[in-house]
Amino acid sequence: MKPYRTHTIIILALCAIFAAGPSAYAGDPLPSWNEGPVKKNIIEFVGKVTKEGSPDFVPVSERIATFDSDGTLWSEQPMYFQLFFALDRVKAMAPQHPEWKDKEPFASLLKGEVKGALAGGEKAMIEIVMETHAGMTTAEFEQIVRDWIATAKHPKTGKLFTEMVYQPMLELLAYLRANGFKTFIVSGGGIEFMRPWTEKVYGIPPEQVIGSSISTKFEMRDGKPVLVRLPEINFIDDKAGKPVGINSHIGRRPIAAFGNSDGDLQMLQWTTAGQGPRFALYVHHTDTEREWAYDRNSSIGRLDKGFDEAQAKGWTVVDMKQDWKVIYPHEER
Amino acid sequence: MKPYRTHTIIILALCAIFAAGPSAYAGDPLPSWNEGPVKKNIIEFVGKVTKEGSPDFVPVSERIATFDSDGTLWSEQPMYFQLFFALDRVKAMAPQHPEWKDKEPFASLLKGEVKGALAGGEKAMIEIVMETHAGMTTAEFEQIVRDWIATAKHPKTGKLFTEMVYQPMLELLAYLRANGFKTFIVSGGGIEFMRPWTEKVYGIPPEQVIGSSISTKFEMRDGKPVLVRLPEINFIDDKAGKPVGINSHIGRRPIAAFGNSDGDLQMLQWTTAGQGPRFALYVHHTDTEREWAYDRNSSIGRLDKGFDEAQAKGWTVVDMKQDWKVIYPHEER
Numbered sequence: 001m002k003p004y005r006t007h008t009i010i011i012l013a014l015c016a017i018f019a020a021g022p023s024a025y026a027g028d029p030l031p032s033w034n035e036g037p038v039k040k041n042i043i044e045f046v047g048k049v050t051k052e053g054s055p056d057f058v059p060v061s062e063r064i065a066t067f068d069s070d071g072t073l074w075s076e077q078p079m080y081f082q083l084f085f086a087l088d089r090v091k092a093m094a095p096q097h098p099e100w101k102d103k104e105p106f107a108s109l110l111k112g113e114v115k116g117a118l119a120g121g122e123k124a125m126i127e128i129v130m131e132t133h134a135g136m137t138t139a140e141f142e143q144i145v146r147d148w149i150a151t152a153k154h155p156k157t158g159k160l161f162t163e164m165v166y167q168p169m170l171e172l173l174a175y176l177r178a179n180g181f182k183t184f185i186v187s188g189g190g191i192e193f194m195r196p197w198t199e200k201v202y203g204i205p206p207e208q209v210i211g212s213s214i215s216t217k218f219e220m221r222d223g224k225p226v227l228v229r230l231p232e233i234n235f236i237d238d239k240a241g242k243p244v245g246i247n248s249h250i251g252r253r254p255i256a257a258f259g260n261s262d263g264d265l266q267m268l269q270w271t272t273a274g275q276g277p278r279f280a281l282y283v284h285h286t287d288t289e290r291e292w293a294y295d296r297n298s299s300i301g302r303l304d305k306g307f308d309e310a311q312a313k314g315w316t317v318v319d320m321k322q323d324w325k326v327i328y329p330h331e332e333r
Numbered sequence: 334m335k336p337y338r339t340h341t342i343i344i345l346a347l348c349a350i351f352a353a354g355p356s357a358y359a360g361d362p363l364p365s366w367n368e369g370p371v372k373k374n375i376i377e378f379v380g381k382v383t384k385e386g387s388p389d390f391v392p393v394s395e396r397i398a399t400f401d402s403d404g405t406l407w408s409e410q411p412m413y414f415q416l417f418f419a420l421d422r423v424k425a426m427a428p429q430h431p432e433w434k435d436k437e438p439f440a441s442l443l444k445g446e447v448k449g450a451l452a453g454g455e456k457a458m459i460e461i462v463m464e465t466h467a468g469m470t471t472a473e474f475e476q477i478v479r480d481w482i483a484t485a486k487h488p489k490t491g492k493l494f495t496e497m498v499y500q501p502m503l504e505l506l507a508y509l510r511a512n513g514f515k516t517f518i519v520s521g522g523g524i525e526f527m528r529p530w531t532e533k534v535y536g537i538p539p540e541q542v543i544g545s546s547i548s549t550k551f552e553m554r555d556g557k558p559v560l561v562r563l564p565e566i567n568f569i570d571d572k573a574g575k576p577v578g579i580n581s582h583i584g585r586r587p588i589a590a591f592g593n594s595d596g597d598l599q600m601l602q603w604t605t606a607g608q609g610p611r612f613a614l615y616v617h618h619t620d621t622e623r624e625w626a627y628d629r630n631s632s633i634g635r636l637d638k639g640f641d642e643a644q645a646k647g648w649t650v651v652d653m654k655q656d657w658k659v660i661y662p663h664e665e666r
Contacts, residue, residue: 206584
């Protein structure tokens with residue numbers, strides 16, 4: 001063997017070691033997770049599916065992990081953050097809509113009576129979403145979301161909404177990716193509400209974000225093609241819609257899925273029904289002090305049937321208070 | 334500086350050189366493309382968007398390239414290959430459907446009169462597709478496609494359909510990926526008809542395949558979740574549908590798009606309307622000997638308006654006869 005080739009092989013071998021990433025030499029990949037069965041389950045699962053030659057080995061192309069967003073990657077109380085966005089939009093748009101003064105649910109909203117406005121139920125919600133999320137081009141909507149997410153603050157914490165993402169989940173996303181997983185968001189939230197900021201905040205690019213959507217229409221405006229957002233529901237990515245959305249966007253079954261509510265149950269069922277090693281995890285909100293505590297009786301993020309099924313099937317359940325050293329990134333500083 | 338660190342830096346530098354991939358040291362990345370303006374345009378575009386510090390530099394995350402499938406990545410004559418699949422399915426399913434003997438378009442099909450069957454136009458086509466593509470689970474349909482694509486042969490060439498992919502386009506896909514591009518299929522064909530084999534044939538994984546679809550429904554069968562394919566159109570990924578599909582699945586605008594027909598025109602318009610360097614290419618079928626020649630008057634893969642717009646806007650047009658040394662991979666052997 002010529003020295004040239006020997007050097008090449010050594011370099012390639014060293015490259016392989018370095019390319020294996022932090023997991024190969026770093027310490028704890030999940031420093032914000034307390035030691036215990038939950039952390040152990042995660043690390044054991046990742047260990048076995050990445051161990052070549054093991055019967056549980058999964059090739060990189062099949063390492064698909066899907067994450068719910070609201071309540072799983074960031075908080076969702078006292079209401080879904082996208083709803084704060086919609087309410088801020090109603091206020092911002094009110095001068096162009098004098099008729100809203102006398103029209104529910106807008107009249108209540110503009111008086112600050114959110115509860116009254118939402119008393120109209122699903123119909124009121126859809127009206128608010130359509131008025132605030134449709135009627136502009138996709139590019140215009142993206143800019144509106146970017147501007148809002150950069151400045152809007154949560155009423156209780158006073159933090160930016162993107163500061164209310166869960167530090168332990170950020171570590172989990174990074175840990176999975178360092179081990180060859182492709183991470184996806186599969187959320188009931190609006191796909192175009194998430195995409196402008198998920199890459200920066202979660203390291204998840206737009207093409208790996210799946211969510212609910214309204215219809216869009218291609219048209220030419222002044223010789224320029226645009227996509228116009230129409231006041232018409234296209235897809236609801238929740239409950240039985242989640243496996244449908246996963247199939248439509250990913251086209252293969254995840255081997256790991258992460259959620260926090262009954263809205264994620266079908267995603268976890270779909271994921272765990274596949275052949276070979278599977279991982280399902282529920283985040284249980286148990287921390288009244290650092291976050292919120294809610295489950296079976298909450299109107300937001302209800303975890304009831306899913307909780308029973310998790311226990312029956314031995315899925316991993318995070319006790320937020322117990323298992324997470326910190327909730328938000330800023331607690332670390 | 335400690336020797337340990339010096340070594341580390343040298344190794345990392347060498348890794349960076351090796352990781353730069355074939356393009357950094359290989360010869361011609363497009364050996365099946367004849368020298369000429371088309372090949373030059375492609376290589377110049379890739380060169381400028383990948384050159385750090387250049388005003389045209391595009392970061393890796395934004396290097397999205399979308400490819401039509403029928404007539405762009407593989408042949409589509411004398412009819413779309415998915416139609417051969419549908420016709421074979423009609424024959425295979427006929428014993429379970431005695432009523433087809435007297436029912437159009439099935440009666441004609443079963444007598445081998447394809448033209449007569451398709452005389453029923455879109456309605457007949459949709460009936461054939463729904464009968465053959467719906468009514469089973471997604472897993473069952475995937476297996477049907479896998480079995481068919483592994484054995485079915487083209488009536489004229491006697492080759493497997495997957496042997497009728499274009500060698501120059503395989504090289505182009507690989508060349509783009511070696512330069513940090515993420516390659517997507519954006520086809521009017523069925524998304525679930527393509528996904529079972531695109532990774533093996535084109536190196537494009539299921540999550541990067543966008544196509545037309547019928548609706549699916551999540552349900553439990555014997556305690557196991559399945560997705561059932563319904564006889565109901567969900568999305569037509571053609572013409573003005575292509576930018577909609579791109580936006581829905583990718584969530585950002587491609588910087589390069591490749592097609593061969595008027596069905597791709599809106600995708601090329603959408604792609605080239607973005608800021609910064611853009612690339613649009615049409616494959617023009619001009620080779621009666623090695624493939625087929627057709628454009629403005631073809632019912633399959635018509636290239637008329639798109640041809641005019643390509644000339645007006647200076648898009649790159651492949652003259653298949655002139656620009657491609659070989660058409661199919663087997664010609665190389």
